[in-house]
Amino acid sequence: MNFSTQIFHLIKKEFILEWRQRYALSGILLYVLATVFIVYSSFVRVPDTAWNSTFWIIILFASVNAIAKSFIGESGNRTLYYYSLMNPYAVILSKMIYNTLLLLILCLLCYAAFSFIAGNPVQNTGLFYLILFLGGTGFSITFTFISAIAAKSKNNATLMAILSFPIIIPILMTLINLSANALGMIKNTAYTNDILILIAIDLILVGMALILFPFLWRD
Amino acid sequence: MKHWWKILGIFLMIYSIVAGIGIPLKPGIYDASPSKANTGEQFTMNAVGYLTQFDKTPDDLRAWLKVGNDFAIAANSIGVKNESTLNVSFQIPNNLPTKDRVVDASLIIDSKKNGYAIFPSAVFITNTTQQTSPEGWNNSIADMHEFKSMAFPYRNILQETIRNLFYHVPLWFGMMIIFLISAINSGRFLMTKNQKFDHKASAYASVGTLFGILGLVTGAIWAKHTWGAYWSWDIKQNMSAIAMLVYLAYFVLRNSFEESEQSARIGAVYNIFAFVTLPMLLFVIPRLTDSLHPGNGGNPGFGGEDLDNNMRMVFYPAIIGFTLFGAWMATILYRIEDVKQRIEDRAFYE
Known part of the structure; x- marks a missing residue:
């Protein structure tokens, strides 16, 4: 199998597994809806600043929950099976691509739920979708790689949080800054700079994850 | 000598602590009051120096109020109270050199022994006469003295x-x-x-x-x-x-x-x-x-x-x-x- 077919089959496998255990996916989606309701009932009228930060914090926690299982969920025997068949880069890339797609769905659902329940203060919708895409990608890259690290340990849920939260902060801060722009809270015409920073961070993290993963996966 | 870098490290650490703590700051102006003045008045301000020795050379002291980069007035009398306190008097002209209603002026004190010291935004001068002209505001700041011995710069706030x-x-x-x-x-x-x-x-x-x-x-x-x-x-x-x-x-x-x-x-x-x-x-x-x-x-x-x-x-x-x-x-x-x-x-x- 060449590299791209490996990635294709691995992503297909992720979708099939997800479809077979639908409770995981629906659990995450319900999680988003429930937290949005909690936010709404605690604020009643959500101010723009709170909208912006709670939106990203909900996405942050939902993505940690959604992605934490991506390596932890794999059983030891099946992992061994991949290792004998697959290229390590294909394994990590397929997980990242799948998780990005999952997070994009999650972001869109969160956005829809927020707009429906708490109102939609977004003024520059195109920019906001771009931010959602870049944010989803950044979260997916970081959390996928950290979950590969955390999966090696026994107390992986704690490790997932303490390892990933400090590292995700540059991405999260840039996202909140950018989406404040899209919400019209601050007028910063030079937001392309922030977008470039976000893309640069994403690329650096993907590069590091690809370089380091082969050392990580084989016990 | 395979441990040379450890010795170098210790030497540089000790040097940076001794020199960094031991070398004094240059004399500077710590405080000046009052900080408000009007045009046309005889204005006396109380300047407090830091590490200054005003009483050593009371006759060599000179002082200015400087507005912007081009305008200044010289003090007409300077009274030394003690080594760190001065009474500086200025005759502020009837007009301001710029169109602003209020300008901020820096206090500059020069002495042969201490070198010169600047206190930014020492006084805010209000234009009560509404006249704008550079008359009376001659820039006579010249022949400044430098502080001779080894010292670190004095900065306000820092x-x-x-x-x-x-x-x-x-x-x-x-x-x-x-x-x-x-x-x-x-x-x-x-x-x-x-x-x-x-x-x-x-x-x-x-x-x-x-x-x-x-x-x-x-x-x-x-x-x-x-x-x-x-x-x-x-x-x-x-x-x-x-x-x-x-x-x-x-x-x-x-x-x-x-x-x-x-x-x-x-x-x-x-x-x-x-x-x-x-x-x-x-x-x-x-x-x-x-x-x-x-x-x-x-x-x-x-x-x-x-x-x-x-x-x-x-x-x-x-x-x-x-x-x-x-x-x-x-x-x-x-x-x-x-x-x-x-x-x-x-x-x-x-």
């Missing part, structure tokens, strides 16, 4: 805390270099699988974390004096604290594995990943928002008049000294770890 440059900044420089060495050792461990490199990486990471925490503490003490609070939730402070969390997580990760090979390998992977995120936390993100920290948010960094040649002569050796000293601490930690490992191995085989 005052004596300017010395923090020799300790706070080298700690962060040293931390970056030491974390870099740690990441390189992690890389070498992944390449060779030699436990020696892992022990080195963890030793350097410990010293780097110590430097980072000391950097936060020295920064907080400095911030108490200049910003008014130990912790003002400034972006630079927050991001540095988070950078420390990244490395504390590294130690938690290492300790969460029982098998030493696995702990070393996964620790090494995370260490390299963490080092890559470090510049983003410390340099990229603080540029996005406002910050009080020098060098961020439009504030001047070091350079210009805040870093003169006398300061450079202490600052650069301090960076090298702190880094070498940290590297020495790390080699000691590494050797302790190495000996522990050997004792364990011997116990295992017996």
